[in-house]
Amino acid sequence: MSTMIQPSTSFELPEGSEATEPPEARGLARDGVRLLVAGRDELHDTRFHRIGEHLDPGDLLVVNTSATRAAAIPGEHTRLGRVIVHFSLELPDGSWVVEVRTSPHASKSIRTCVPRDEIQLDAGPLLHLSTPHGRSGHRSGTRLWRTRPIDAQALQNAPAQPIRYGYLERPWPLETYQTVFADPRDVGASAEMPSAGRPFSTDLVTRLVSQGVRLAPITLHAGVSSLETGEAPPAEPYRVPESTAALVNWTRRTGGRVIAVGTTVTRALESAVGPDGRVRPARGWTDLVISREHPVRVVDGLVTGWHDPQATHLLMLEAVAGADLVRRAYQQAVSSGYRWHEFGDSCLFLPQG
Numbered sequence: 001m002s003t004m005i006q007p008s009t010s011f012e013l014p015e016g017s018e019a020t021e022p023p024e025a026r027g028l029a030r031d032g033v034r035l036l037v038a039g040r041d042e043l044h045d046t047r048f049h050r051i052g053e054h055l056d057p058g059d060l061l062v063v064n065t066s067a068t069r070a071a072a073i074p075g076e077h078t079r080l081g082r083v084i085v086h087f088s089l090e091l092p093d094g095s096w097v098v099e100v101r102t103s104p105h106a107s108k109s110i111r112t113c114v115p116r117d118e119i120q121l122d123a124g125p126l127l128h129l130s131t132p133h134g135r136s137g138h139r140s141g142t143r144l145w146r147t148r149p150i151d152a153q154a155l156q157n158a159p160a161q162p163i164r165y166g167y168l169e170r171p172w173p174l175e176t177y178q179t180v181f182a183d184p185r186d187v188g189a190s191a192e193m194p195s196a197g198r199p200f201s202t203d204l205v206t207r208l209v210s211q212g213v214r215l216a217p218i219t220l221h222a223g224v225s226s227l228e229t230g231e232a233p234p235a236e237p238y239r240v241p242e243s244t245a246a247l248v249n250w251t252r253r254t255g256g257r258v259i260a261v262g263t264t265v266t267r268a269l270e271s272a273v274g275p276d277g278r279v280r281p282a283r284g285w286t287d288l289v290i291s292r293e294h295p296v297r298v299v300d301g302l303v304t305g306w307h308d309p310q311a312t313h314l315l316m317l318e319a320v321a322g323a324d325l326v327r328r329a330y331q332q333a334v335s336s337g338y339r340w341h342e343f344g345d346s347c348l349f350l351p352q353g
Contacts, residue, residue: 005291007314008323011330017337018167019344022176023199031201034338034345038321038329040352045336048199048346051303057212058256060247061303063197064264065217067182069189070160070174071224074103075121083110085119085127086163088191088223089236094149097133097234099224107166111141124158125150134234144224144234163192163224167341177342180205181217188237190222195342196262196304214251216244220264220286233312235287236264240272242281248298249278257352259301263313266290266299266320273297291315292323302349306333306340321349 023033031049039054046053055061071087082103089097100110100119119127128148162177179197209215220238248258248269260266270290272282277297289312290296302320307313317326329347338345 005293005315007310007312007318007326009314009318009326009330011309011334013309013340014334017334017340019339019341020167020169022172022343029201031199031204033199035199036329036333036336036338036345036347037350038325038347039350040325043329043332045332049201049204051204051348052208052211052213054348054350055208055211055213055259056257058214058251058254060214060216060251060256060258061208061261062216062218062244062248062258062265062269063181063200063261064179064194064268065181065183065186065219066188066190066194066221066264067184067186068162068174068177068193069191070162071191072106072161072163073121073124073158075119075124075127077113078118078120080110080112083119085121086191086224087160088144089221089234090188091146094152095130096147096150097223098127098129098145098147099143100129100145105166106164109143111143113142113145121155121158125154165341168343183219186219188219188221190220190264192222192225193342194220194222194262194264196265196346198342199346200261214247214256216247217241218244218265218268220268222264232287232289233267235285236267237283237285238268238271239283240268240279240281245272245279245281252298257300257350258298259303259348259350260299260320261303263302263304263316266296266302266316269298270296289315290319292319295319300350300352304347304349305342305344306330306338306347308340317349321351325349325351 035048037044077083084101084106086099102108117129129145132142133144133146177193271286271288
């Protein structure tokens with residue numbers, strides 16, 4: 001694996017900082033989670049349903065319409081016994097990128113798999129591990145594997161569940177992992193929810209549109225998010241439609257701010273920027289890693305959840321907002337008891353005020 005630069009932001013996440021259940025189970029509305037607005041000159045604590053107070057008419061929110069699929073399937077490894085297989089991304093030839101994790105709670109990645117290992121999925125096909133995938137190699141072993149092509153119909157018979165990690169107290173149904181922007185016709189779908197968009201409610205979207213804030217869609221199907229420290233995210237399929245490209249360019253010409261709802265949106269938009277700095281319609285696979293060495297060119301602000309210490313996504317945040325602002329925001333979030341992960345609290349980075 002190639003060595004990646006490390007984020008400047010460093011912090012220790014206190015024990016118990018994870019959101020262990022959706023906000024609705026904690027007595028909050030979807031848009032009732034906490035929001036830290038990180039501007040150039042101040043940090044402001046508020047609630048997500050008040051995000052419109054920090055946006056202006058003419059600003060553009062770009063959202064990810066990828067739905068979330070049930071991507072965790074139990075099975076029997078011929079050497080290792082019971083495992084959970086996380087199906088990250090389907091490749092064009094019908095093979096899959098998968099991560100093999102411990103059973104029954106998928107709490108750890110299994111690094112002792114080798115080529116030609118077989119896993120019999122419960123009520124599903126026999127899975128053949130073929131080769132290590134992408135840049136997931138690590139000194140402790142390989143995390144992501146490419147499989148042989150799989151019969152899609154046979155795979156549908158397997159008892160898939162949404163991916164969940166050990167900090168969640170119990171399973172939640174798939175609809176809990178959908179944002180209000182998720183397209184029900186989505187046939188690709190994300191292995192894990194594009195969670196920056198989860199706090200938006202339909203009422204909040206209506207209020208934002210009424211005050212002159214525009215919304216535009218992209219689609220990026222996110223793979224598994226359980227990256228090692230310093231591990232680059234794998235290539236992911238994306239699409240930036242012509243209407244969104246035109247609206248991004250128009251917003252920038254007329255002085256509005258382009259605000260990405262999530263790191264997936266940032267990655268897709270920046271992958272569609274041409275040499276002249278204009279966004280063009282685009283689709284395909286992107287392996288872009290945004291960092292201070294590869295800064296953003298069209299994204300002015302970012303709505304995001306809170307990322308783990310040394311996560312690659314921190315590099316993207318620093319590229320959007322600057323390392324100093326990101327460090328100050330994370331210090332505030334840690335000291336103020338913000339909640340982490342997909343059902344947790346949010347941050348709005350507005351480095352230009």
